[in-house]
Amino acid sequence: MIRNFSIIAHIDHGKSTLADRLLERTGAISERDMRAQVLDTMDLERERGITIKAQAVRLDYEASDGRRYVLNLIDTPGHVDFSYEVSRSLAACEGAVLLVDAAQGVQAQTLANAYLAIDAGLEIIPVINKIDLPAAEPERVADEVSSMLGVEPGDVLRVSAKTGEGIDELLERIVAEVPPPGGDPDAPLRGLVFDSYYDSYRGVVCYVRIVDGAMGTGEPVVFKATGERHSAAEVGVVTPAAVPVAELGAGEVGYLITGVKDIARIHVGDTVTSARTPDVEPLPGYAEPKPMVFSGLFPSDGDDFERLREALDKLRLNDAALVYEPETSRALGFGFRCGFLGLLHMEIIRQRLEREYDLDLVATAPSVAYRVILTDGSQVEIRSPADMPDPSKIERTEEPIIKALIISPSEFIGTVMELAQSRRGVMEHMQYLTPERVELTYLLPLAEVVFDFFDALKSRTKGYASLDYEPAGYRPADLVRVDILLNGQPVDAFSTIIHRDEAYAYGKRMVSRLRELIPRQLFDVPIQAAVGSRIIARETVRAKRKDVLAKCYGGDVSRKRKLLERQKEGKRRMKMVGSVEVPPEAFIQALQVDEER
Amino acid sequence: MIRPDAAQLADAAGAERAAYVHVPFCRRVCPYCDFAVVAGVDHLTERYVDAVVAEIEREPTWGPLHAVAFGGGTPSRLSPSQLERIVSVLRDRFGLVDGAEVSLEANPEDWHEGLGDRLAAAGFTRASLGVQSFDEDVLAALGRLHGSGEAIAAFGDAKAAGLSTNLDLIFGTPGETLERWLATVEVAVALNPDHLSVYALTVERGTELSRAVASGAPAPDPDLQAAMYEAVLDRVGLVRYEVSNFARPGHACRYNLITWAQGEYVAFGAAAHRHRDRVRRRNVRRIDRYLERVEAGASPVQGEERLDAWGREVERVFLGLRRAAGVTAGCAGTALLESPAGRRLLDAGVIGRRSGRLVVTNPLLTDEASRAVLALEEVDC
Numbered sequence: 008m009i010r011n012f013s014i015i016a017h018i019d020h021g022k023s024t025l026a027d028r029l030l031e032r033t034g035a036i037s038e039r040d041m042r043a044q045v046l047d048t049m050d051l052e053r054e055r056g057i058t059i060k061a062q063a064v065r066l067d068y069e070a071s072d073g074r075r076y077v078l079n080l081i082d083t084p085g086h087v088d089f090s091y092e093v094s095r096s097l098a099a100c101e102g103a104v105l106l107v108d109a110a111q112g113v114q115a116q117t118l119a120n121a122y123l124a125i126d127a128g129l130e131i132i133p134v135i136n137k138i139d140l141p142a143a144e145p146e147r148v149a150d151e152v153s154s155m156l157g158v159e160p161g162d163v164l165r166v167s168a169k170t171g172e173g174i175d176e177l178l179e180r181i182v183a184e185v186p187p188p189g190g191d192p193d194a195p196l197r198g199l200v201f202d203s204y205y206d207s208y209r210g211v212v213c214y215v216r217i218v219d220g221a222m223g224t225g226e227p228v229v230f231k232a233t234g235e236r237h238s239a240a241e242v243g244v245v246t247p248a249a250v251p252v253a254e255l256g257a258g259e260v261g262y263l264i265t266g267v268k269d270i271a272r273i274h275v276g277d278t279v280t281s282a283r284t285p286d287v288e289p290l291p292g293y294a295e296p297k298p299m300v301f302s303g304l305f306p307s308d309g310d311d312f313e314r315l316r317e318a319l320d321k322l323r324l325n326d327a328a329l330v331y332e333p334e335t336s337r338a339l340g341f342g343f344r345c346g347f348l349g350l351l352h353m354e355i356i357r358q359r360l361e362r363e364y365d366l367d368l369v370a371t372a373p374s375v376a377y378r379v380i381l382t383d384g385s386q387v388e389i390r391s392p393a394d395m396p397d398p399s400k401i402e403r404t405e406e407p408i409i410k411a412l413i414i415s416p417s418e419f420i421g422t423v424m425e426l427a428q429s430r431r432g433v434m435e436h437m438q439y440l441t442p443e444r445v446e447l448t449y450l451l452p453l454a455e456v457v458f459d460f461f462d463a464l465k466s467r468t469k470g471y472a473s474l475d476y477e478p479a480g481y482r483p484a485d486l487v488r489v490d491i492l493l494n495g496q497p498v499d500a501f502s503t504i505i506h507r508d509e510a511y512a513y514g515k516r517m518v519s520r521l522r523e524l525i526p527r528q529l530f531d532v533p534i535q536a537a538v539g540s541r542i543i544a545r546e547t548v549r550a551k552r553k554d555v556l557a558k559c560y561g562g563d564v565s566r567k568r569k570l571l572e573r574q575k576e577g578k579r580r581m582k583m584v585g586s587v588e589v590p591p592e593a594f595i596q597a598l599q600v601d602e603e604r
Numbered sequence: 605m606i607r608p609d610a611a612q613l614a615d616a617a618g619a620e621r622a623a624y625v626h627v628p629f630c631r632r633v634c635p636y637c638d639f640a641v642v643a644g645v646d647h648l649t650e651r652y653v654d655a656v657v658a659e660i661e662r663e664p665t666w667g668p669l670h671a672v673a674f675g676g677g678t679p680s681r682l683s684p685s686q687l688e689r690i691v692s693v694l695r696d697r698f699g700l701v702d703g704a705e706v707s708l709e710a711n712p713e714d715w716h717e718g719l720g721d722r723l724a725a726a727g728f729t730r731a732s733l734g735v736q737s738f739d740e741d742v743l744a745a746l747g748r749l750h751g752s753g754e755a756i757a758a759f760g761d762a763k764a765a766g767l768s769t770n771l772d773l774i775f776g777t778p779g780e781t782l783e784r785w786l787a788t789v790e791v792a793v794a795l796n797p798d799h800l801s802v803y804a805l806t807v808e809r810g811t812e813l814s815r816a817v818a819s820g821a822p823a824p825d826p827d828l829q830a831a832m833y834e835a836v837l838d839r840v841g842l843v844r845y846e847v848s849n850f851a852r853p854g855h856a857c858r859y860n861l862i863t864w865a866q867g868e869y870v871a872f873g874a875a876a877h878r879h880r881d882r883v884r885r886r887n888v889r890r891i892d893r894y895l896e897r898v899e900a901g902a903s904p905v906q907g908e909e910r911l912d913a914w915g916r917e918v919e920r921v922f923l924g925l926r927r928a929a930g931v932t933a934g935c936a937g938t939a940l941l942e943s944p945a946g947r948r949l950l951d952a953g954v955i956g957r958r959s960g961r962l963v964v965t966n967p968l969l970t971d972e973a974s975r976a977v978l979a980l981e982e983v984d985c
């Protein structure tokens with residue numbers, strides 16, 4: 008009597024609100040309220056791990072057929088960079104509630120998630136939410152959903168997670184339509200790790216869907232991909248309070264605590280089995296977490312390096328996808344080269360570092376992991392422009408490609424296509440969801456997307472287009488490294504790997520931008536862009552000619568001295584690149600996304 | 605006669621005593637001016653002179669003065685007899701050395717025939733005329749109230765009275781070209797003044813000019829100003845002895861030399877700054893508060909600055925560097941010459957070392973050197 012399902016939706020379409028409503032309807036919420044009260048008074052208890060992040064909640068539901076069902080609601084990560092993790096969560100389910108905002112209609116994440124669910128073979132229950140909104144257009148949205156999924160518009164359920172309308176019907180449909188889990192209770196244990204997080208008291212907590220067999224408390228277990236062996240110190244279910252159980256059986260969903268402290272040792276997507284049957288076939292679909300986008304993060308104030316390291320260490324406790332290693336830049340000092348799953352991931356980490364850890368950071372231009380095939384036939388991955396081999400040793404270069412799924416109102420289709428083409432995009436597919444809305448699929452170089460593609464798309468479509476993407480392999484590309492030289496010295500922070508056709512434009516843009524940002528010095532400062540030893544663009548910051556107070560008389564002495572002292576403070580903040588003084592904000596501004604493109 | 609830029613002259617001034625009298629009244633406030641000035645309250649001048657006299661009489665006695673300067677504002681807003689009264693009170697209180705300089709700033713529109721003789725009779729030896737330009741368009745852009753004819757007439761009258769005479773000029777007003785500036789310089793040179801002050805127009809905070817620039821009006825172009833300054837250097841037959849000041853021998857402004865040599869001076873009037881017993885003190889800036897305080901028998905001093913030994917050493921170098929004669933390198937100067945910043949300034953030809961002195965060799969970049977001095981780590985002297 009188990010039903011395992013997820014809610015999938017574009018951001019803000021009401022997933023969390025609907026989840027709350029389901030919890031409330033099934034009685035889980037009263038427990039949750041109680042816990043909220045407990046929280047106020049007994050923080051310590053919570054710290055000890057009584058509560059557990061509700062990534063998978065077990066709901067007890069008595070259906071209209073009079074029978075009691077166990078509904079496991081499995082949460083999916085909320086944004087595009089985690090599509091792999093979304094797919095793992097979906098692999099733990101047999102069904103999915105596809106939630107669509109009645110006013111906004113189908114968006115890129117709706118579609119991307121729907122495709123993931125279809126690929127995972129899930130039963131999909133299409134639901135239109137927010138029908139209470141005055142702007143709701145359930146008929147139009149039902150048409151969109153129907154053409155997307157090939158279902159009858161009448162089969163699309165209409166609910167309001169806010170008012171509770173339609174919630175009972177939804178619960179009934181979940182029971183009726185989501186298939187009960189298959190799996191062999193007598194086969195050797197195979198559990199899918201579909202999520203994990205770090206708890207400061209309990210260590211790593213894994214969420215597991217038992218596919219075959221059973222997992223009992225105290226049993227020794229093995230993680231297939233990593234080979235880690237541990238004891239299942241505690242297994243349990245989340246109601247949403249954590250309730251230890253003796254055993255989780257086939258089809259069930261719950262948590263597993265092994266005492267492992269390092270989240271990087273447990274991989275989402277891995278198969279957990281009994282140490283007695285280490286040779287079982289792993290569940291399909293496992294992939295190593297692989298960073299796609301890289302950027303150097305440097306503290307503006309060199310003294311903050313240790314604080315940055317500690318902050319990254321802390322963030323990584325809960326984010327196995329975040330990778331970083333120390334990096335030294337002549338211009339920016341000591342920092343870290345960080346790898347992220349994607350743009351949003353990068354943005355989130357940067358913001359958390361700045362907001363939660365109060366760090367002031369300079370981030371170098373994001374780059375992607377290029378592949379270089381050397382003349383000796385070997386292959387290297389290039390994550391930083393500094394690692395680019397000498398051109399004479401390069402046989403061929405390749406760049407990562409993504410498959411981008413864009414949904415846009417049809418009136419903007421021209422401008423969206425223009426944007427994608429200007430970023431070397433190749434259209435794969437185009438389909439009208441309704442006469443008003445189009446779905447476009449493009450193959451795009453990731454490097455073209457990392458800067459500002461999303462912003463450009465939003466601004467060109469007045470915010471109406473949505474984007475989702477997934478990696479789509481590598482493709483040969485004619486790549487070069489462009490260096491920027493200040494007074495003849497390369498500034499590592501500004502080097503970038505770029506398509507040869509764009510090198511000139513990049514070089515020109517950077518040197519003219521830097522000309523505005525670098526204050527005049529005591530001597531002429533040439534700013535050059537170079538590919539290898541060839542200069543492709545040049546500007547000069549002319550030597551400063553006048554820097555003197557016109558007057559300094561008896562009544563001015565203190566005031567003028569203070570004025571010069573203030574200016575001196577400004578000078579002290581300057582970073583020295585060779586003999587050139589560069590204000591730290593120049594790095595940030597020069598690396599800022601190009602609006603001109 | 606000793607050259608205005610001689611080291612000996614520059615350094616000797618450090619042991620001399622001066623007095624400064626601030627006269628805040630102006631006919632109208634010029635758009636670029638950030639001095640402590642008031643317009644439209646000339647009815648207060650008599651009260652003001654009384655207050656200044658009272659303040660002088662309360663100042664502890666001192667040795668005789670080498671220089672007295674009336675600045676502003678516009679001292680020529682006071683009548684010759686008011687000015688005379690203050691000079692005589694100063695003389696009574698402190699005494700004047702033989703050949704002391706007694707100087708005032710005056711605006712051409714206040715000048716009238718015979719004023720030069722009248723001022724000489726009152727004890728003045730020097731007049732500094734706020735001419736600013738001989739170009740009518742520039743004068744209009746600067747919001748000045750006089751024309752070049754009045755300026756020339758005032759100059760002639762001052763000169764005829766035997767006063768040592770300075771012309772104040774401003775260059776780089778937006779719209780003024782190099783050619784037009786050179787025409788102004790030519791007129792000035794033809795008048796053959798004893799002293800010339802040339803100031804780059806500066807956008808000071810809080811002025812009408814700075815508000816205009818903030819809302820899009822053109823700002824002075826520093827490169828053009830540099831060219832204008834350089835053009836002056838080899839055109840006037842006078843010796844440059846400070847960033848903005850030129851004189852013929854015997855006519856360097858003694859009061860200012862005292863300031864740049866870190867010498868001491870007493871000062872009277874609203875917003876006046878004094879430097880006595882190694883402390884810098886300033887009076888309240890607002891004229892009404894100044895009057896209230898002095899009339900109530902209270903001190904008008906509103907703030908003071910005391911520097912420690914290192915602070916004074918740095919100040920000595922920072923002030924002295926404005927002079928063509930530079931400063932004896934001493935403790936801070938030597939530290940600068942040996943610092944990385946100092947070496948860069950040497951390499952760039954901004955500073956130089958000349959027989960134990962630190963000098964600025966490119967006066968247009970003086971502040972680069974000043975900031976480097978202010979940025980020095982303290983060293984034991």
Ligand SMILES: Nc1nc2c(ncn2[C@@H]2O[C@H](COP(=O)(O)OP(=O)(O)O)[C@@H](O)[C@H]2O)c(=O)[nH]1
Nearest residue numbers: 018019020021022023024136137140167168169
């Ligand atoms: N009017 C209305 N608002 C809703 C409904 N469901 C969710 N919302 C609102 O939509 C916004 C996004 O909801 P949330 O559950 O946070 O979306 P999520 O990002 O998908 O988890 C919130 O402001 C909700 O209050 C609904 O049925 N009707």
Ligand code: SF4
Nearest residue numbers: 630633634637676677
């Ligand atoms: S006359 Fe001189 S002191 Fe008076 S406002 Fe004009 S510039 Fe300032």
